[in-house]
Amino acid sequence: EYKIAIVGAGQLARMMALAGIPMGFSFSFLCESTDDASPVNHLGHLVQTDYSKLPAEEIYQLLGKPDVITVEKEDLDTEFLKALTEFCPVHPNPDAVGVSQNRKSEKSFAESLGFKVAPWAATDSVEAMAKAGEKLGWPVIIKRCSTGYDGKGQWRVSSFEEAKPVVEKAGPDENLIAESMIAFDKEVSMIAARDRHGNVMHYSLTENVHKNGILHYSISPARNLSSNVIEQAQTIATAMLEKLDYIGVLTIEFFLKGEELLINEIAPRVHNSGHWTQIGCNTSQFLNHIRAISGQFVAPAPNKGYSAMVNLLGETPSEQQMRDSELQVHWYNKSVKPGRKVGHININDTELSKVESKLKQTLEAIYGDS
Numbered sequence: 001e002y003k004i005a006i007v008g009a010g011q012l013a014r015m016m017a018l019a020g021i022p023m024g025f026s027f028s029f030l031c032e033s034t035d036d037a038s039p040v041n042h043l044g045h046l047v048q049t050d051y052s053k054l055p056a057e058e059i060y061q062l063l064g065k066p067d068v069i070t071v072e073k074e075d076l077d078t079e080f081l082k083a084l085t086e087f088c089p090v091h092p093n094p095d096a097v098g099v100s101q102n103r104k105s106e107k108s109f110a111e112s113l114g115f116k117v118a119p120w121a122a123t124d125s126v127e128a129m130a131k132a133g134e135k136l137g138w139p140v141i142i143k144r145c146s147t148g149y150d151g152k153g154q155w156r157v158s159s160f161e162e163a164k165p166v167v168e169k170a171g172p173d174e175n176l177i178a179e180s181m182i183a184f185d186k187e188v189s190m191i192a193a194r195d196r197h198g199n200v201m202h203y204s205l206t207e208n209v210h211k212n213g214i215l216h217y218s219i220s221p222a223r224n225l226s227s228n229v230i231e232q233a234q235t236i237a238t239a240m241l242e243k244l245d246y247i248g249v250l251t252i253e254f255f256l257k258g259e260e261l262l263i264n265e266i267a268p269r270v271h272n273s274g275h276w277t278q279i280g281c282n283t284s285q286f287l288n289h290i291r292a293i294s295g296q297f298v299a300p301a302p303n304k305g306y307s308a309m310v311n312l313l314g315e316t317p318s319e320q321q322m323r324d325s326e327l328q329v330h331w332y333n334k335s336v337k338p339g340r341k342v343g344h345i346n347i348n349d350t351e352l353s354k355v356e357s358k359l360k361q362t363l364e365a366i367y368g369d370s
């Protein structure tokens with residue numbers, strides 16, 4: 001029996017396990033005592049404890065001596081992950097997790113490979129903020145370098161007067177950067193995977209629409225892209241996977257302006273913008289991640305037509321949606337709170353226009369918008 005342990009017990013852990021169980025893998029999950037582990041109920045052995053205080057060997061034992069350990073989030077102590085590598089492989093490797101958990105290191109990494117990121121400057125002091133404003137021009141987005149997600153830990157400011165209190169309040173120990181506001185045509189993401197044999201696969205680029213910093217819906221393949229943009233994104237993903245000696249699924253978020261791709265951020269894991277692969281490909285991002293980390297080959301995953309995904313943010317699907325055979329509803333087994341990611345709905349069709357109209361109808365029904 002091949003055992004996979006996942007650090008984290010949220011919906012990404014849930015969907016990785018749901019992809020791996022049919023392959024005969026068994027799962028265990030590690031989370032903090034304050035985490036909500038309901039998404040992984042009944043899916044494997046749960047270790048819920050404040051693990052940062054425990055020796056790695058004890059954690060390895062508690063997790064049932066797994067064959068491999070993976071992660072569902074980047075906000076983890078890399079020293080803790082490194083200590084676990086004494087007992088079994090950790091994929092993606094802790095250094096790769098480390099690069100992507102801090103905005104400065106991920107931007108420097110992308111730039112070191114010759115790729116473009118949104119123009120940025122460190123703003124650890126009020127003086128640095130003033131210089132950053134001169135360099136970038138106003139408005140800017142100030143971002144916390146680590147622990148931010150879903151647009152949390154970001155401040156949009158249009159002048160030095162507005163920026164100053166943000167930097168002062170953060171204090172000298174808090175790492176901040178400022179980024180130019182990009183007037184992008186669209187946001188796209190690349191989900192790619194690399195296995196232990198060095199094979200790389202890419203999913204089609206996905207078009208993402210955010211609302212209040214949170215992913216609202218996605219469409220894949222992204223519409224109206226030139227082959228040049230697609231090739232650029234694949235080249236960037238392959239270079240990053242190889243440079244990081246990365247095993248598993250890696251996600252890269254981009255701003256697209258004209259023919260230019262600017263890297264926004266990278267995530268060392270399966271990603272919300274890849275949930276459509278559950279309906280749109282024979283091998284989902286979750287299954288390819290499991291295949292990669294367990295020593296199998298990643299499978300190429302050509303698109304079955306067009307797909308879309310709508311996030312359920314604090315919303316429960318209606319009876320009608322549950323009955324609709326054209327909608328694939330995923331529910332994470334979490335309690336519903338305003339704005340909380342509690343599920344998603346996947347849509348697929350051979351015709352783009354049908355996916356677009358179904359998407360519009362679903363967005364209207366759930367959010368009253370389109």
Ligand code: ATP
Nearest residue numbers: 118141148149150151152179180181182210213265
């Ligand atoms: P995630 O949940 O994807 O990890 P996050 O909190 O790390 O999100 P970002 O991806 O940096 O945040 O930003 C969230 C969203 O805010 C982006 O997807 C984009 O829509 C918008 N945004 C962020 N930075 C910029 C920018 N420099 N210019 C324009 N829009 C931006």
Ligand code: MG
Nearest residue numbers: 148149150265
């Ligand atoms: Mg992020």
Ligand code: MG
Nearest residue numbers: 150253264265
């Ligand atoms: Mg993001």
